[in-house]
Amino acid sequence: MRPITAAAAALLAAGCVESPDALRNAGEDCGSCHRAGGKAPEHPFTAAGSVFATPDGPPARAGARGVVVALRDAGGREVRLETNSAGNFATERALRFPVAATIEDPATGRRTVGPVGRCTAGSCDLCHAPVPAGGARGRLLSP
Numbered sequence: 518m519r520p521i522t523a524a525a526a527a528l529l530a531a532g533c534v535e536s537p538d539a540l541r542n543a544g545e546d547c548g549s550c551h552r553a554g555g556k557a558p559e560h561p562f563t564a565a566g567s568v569f570a571t572p573d574g575p576p577a578r579a580g581a582r583g584v585v586v587a588l589r590d591a592g593g594r595e596v597r598l599e600t601n602s603a604g605n606f607a608t609e610r611a612l613r614f615p616v617a618a619t620i621e622d623p624a625t626g627r628r629t630v631g632p633v634g635r636c637t638a639g640s641c642d643l644c645h646a647p648v649p650a651g652g653a654r655g656r657l658l659s660p
């Protein structure tokens with residue numbers, strides 16, 4: 518097995534394949550396409566978004582990789598998602614909203630603990646954007 522193949526297999530096993538599709542659209546409203554009737558109906562994400570290293574600037578260059586977005590849903594279910602090299606994260610697992618989110622950087626041990634009750638939908642970038650909506654402060658940032 519060539520090293521690249523082994524690495525791809527390891528990523529596959531970890532459930533985070535870096536297909537080119539997974540690296541596009543950082544900072545966008547993921548749910549606008551990843552839903553029944555959207556452009557990516559095969560992957561109807563329940564929660565998806567992007568974590569950035571900077572509060573603004575071109576999304577394609579600001580993504581924070583290897584950061585963990587830990588969600589606890591309204592029913593107590595916990596899901597941990599790792600960002601890919603574009604800063605994108607996504608899951609199709611059933612979630613009840615609102616969710617409480619914590620963003621952790623395993624490299625530094627730093628974390629940002631989000632509020633309970635404010636994150637009421639799964640397309641995180643809808644609110645968490647350089648021009649925020651829904652009372653959010655801005656982009657989701659690496660802690």
Ligand code: HEC
Nearest residue numbers: 538539542543544545547550556557559560565566605606
């Ligand atoms: C303009 C439409 C569009 C937007 C917006 C969009 N995507 Fe996608 N995405 C696609 C398409 C099309 C595919 C390829 C078809 C598929 O895999 O469902 C795809 C594929 C993916 C995949 C690969 C799925 C797999 O398991 O193969 C990931 C991961 C992904 N997108 C994440 C995201 C995230 C995270 C966001 C938001 C930050 C996002 N996408 C926003 C259209 C979009």
Ligand code: HEC
Nearest residue numbers: 564618630631635636637638639640641644651652653654
């Ligand atoms: C409807 C708008 C909305 C959506 C959608 C949303 N949030 Fe939030 N989020 C908020 C608000 C409001 C706050 C609190 C801001 C404050 O404390 O001033 C917040 C705060 C946070 C924080 C604390 C850091 C910060 O930027 O303030 C994190 C982390 C977070 N949200 C993660 C997420 C994640 C992950 C998702 C997607 C699963 C998500 N949010 C979806 C509105 C939203």
